[in-house]
Amino acid sequence: MKLNDTDVLTLEHEKITKLLHSRKYFLRFPHKLEKEYRYHYQNEAAREFRTRGVIIFLLYVLLSLGIYQLLPASQVWNWFVLYSWVGSCVFVGWVLSLFKRFSQWFDVYTCVCCSLAIAITFVITVVLASGESSILYHAAMMYAVVIVYGFVGMRFYTATLAGWSGGLLGILVTHYIKHPIDWTILHRTYTFSSFLGMSLVFATDHRHRQNYLQGLLNAVQAKQLEVLSHQDVLTGLANRRYLDMVMQREWDRAMRHQTPLAIMMVDVDFFKNYNDHLGHIEGDYCLKLIADGIAKIATRSDDFVARYGGEEFFLLFAMTEEAQAILQAKRLLEVINDLAIPHPVSTISKSVTISIGLASTVPQMGQRPVDFIKKVDQALYKAKSQGRNGFVVAEI
Ligand SMILES: Nc1nc2c(ncn2[C@@H]2O[C@H](COP(=O)(O)OP(=O)(O)OP(=O)(O)O)[C@@H](O)[C@H]2O)c(=O)[nH]1
Numbered sequence: 001m002k003l004n005d006t007d008v009l010t011l012e013h014e015k016i017t018k019l020l021h022s023r024k025y026f027l028r029f030p031h032k033l034e035k036e037y038r039y040h041y042q043n044e045a046a047r048e049f050r051t052r053g054v055i056i057f058l059l060y061v062l063l064s065l066g067i068y069q070l071l072p073a074s075q076v077w078n079w080f081v082l083y084s085w086v087g088s089c090v091f092v093g094w095v096l097s098l099f100k101r102f103s104q105w106f107d108v109y110t111c112v113c114c115s116l117a118i119a120i121t122f123v124i125t126v127v128l129a130s131g132e133s134s135i136l137y138h139a140a141m142m143y144a145v146v147i148v149y150g151f152v153g154m155r156f157y158t159a160t161l162a163g164w165s166g167g168l169l170g171i172l173v174t175h176y177i178k179h180p181i182d183w184t185i186l187h188r189t190y191t192f193s194s195f196l197g198m199s200l201v202f203a204t205d206h207r208h209r210q211n212y213l214q215g216l217l218n219a220v221q222a223k224q225l226e227v228l229s230h231q232d233v234l235t236g237l238a239n240r241r242y243l244d245m246v247m248q249r250e251w252d253r254a255m256r257h258q259t260p261l262a263i264m265m266v267d268v269d270f271f272k273n274y275n276d277h278l279g280h281i282e283g284d285y286c287l288k289l290i291a292d293g294i295a296k297i298a299t300r301s302d303d304f305v306a307r308y309g310g311e312e313f314f315l316l317f318a319m320t321e322e323a324q325a326i327l328q329a330k331r332l333l334e335v336i337n338d339l340a341i342p343h344p345v346s347t348i349s350k351s352v353t354i355s356i357g358l359a360s361t362v363p364q365m366g367q368r369p370v371d372f373i374k375k376v377d378q379a380l381y382k383a384k385s386q387g388r389n390g391f392v393v394a395e396i
Contacts, residue, residue, distance in 0.1 A: 053094030118166025149197025
């Protein structure tokens, strides 16, 4: 495994930054992100509505009391019967928000409840408003419209749909009961407050999306930092610090499940000569090629490759017996030979070669990973002394 996550994270980082700085996403993200955003948003909005619903309901009760005190006695009963339907809509929306399994339907149920609440307020206003109390009804309708847009927590399109469909429903009902509509005053109240509400919810929706993108960006940056702290800069493999963590984790796991754990230590042959002859930059390039070659044989998700230091590499294979580890060592020697990186000053080959020490063990209580590594390191130097370009299995 090479820590290629960095490439994916860099791409992700670029994508989000671009989106954050573009003005295109105002109220809609690209398809996949929009889907994720909605999922996240609906859950959060439903959770917030559990508190907001109570506040809206209290405001509704306070307003009702205010209206009740100011209305002429002849209108109180009619108004009370009709207006209590608005309260019922708020209440139903709030009750639904208490059930987490309905969160994914937050947009739908709030849209329906708000649309009905506006339609009822609309009809009450048109039918009951007359004389001195008229202004009271219209003020209450404006209040309801602004609440729907600004406080419920719907996205721009849903709130707009709820606001205008509520008005349309109100008009249809008013026509149905054949009651005249005073369009002039209605435009000054309902239409005006609808546009006011739309600009409010537009700004909120946009800001919410911006915060969401910023949150994603922070998460990607945190992940990038984490990967960087685990990565060897030159080769892109895991670094020594990360190796120590993984080795301990895999050792403990293998001990718990009593499964074999194999490790391999790899050292480039005559690398000092290579560096001295071709220079440090060529040496770096050679190490990168070898790292890529080594990463090729660690194909399983549990396989782990790290740069142990200098021109030494470390491979870890969970649940791997000695015989399988030997096969891997043979494959690795082939891979490096196939790379055919010219080595003008090697006394054993025309190209760069490696030596390998390896072993597999089922860790037991009282054994330490550091001793296991030491034995494999000794096997590696045995491979060197036996002529290089080969492997030696350590006796555990
Ligand atoms: N270019 C480059 N060279 C490195 C790096 N890290 C270590 N080296 C060099 O690797 C060489 C290691 O040399 P030695 O440990 O003497 O081993 P060797 O020459 O490979 O000899 P054998 O291991 O016995 O085959 C040294 O010259 C180090 O300077 C690196 O990051 N880049």
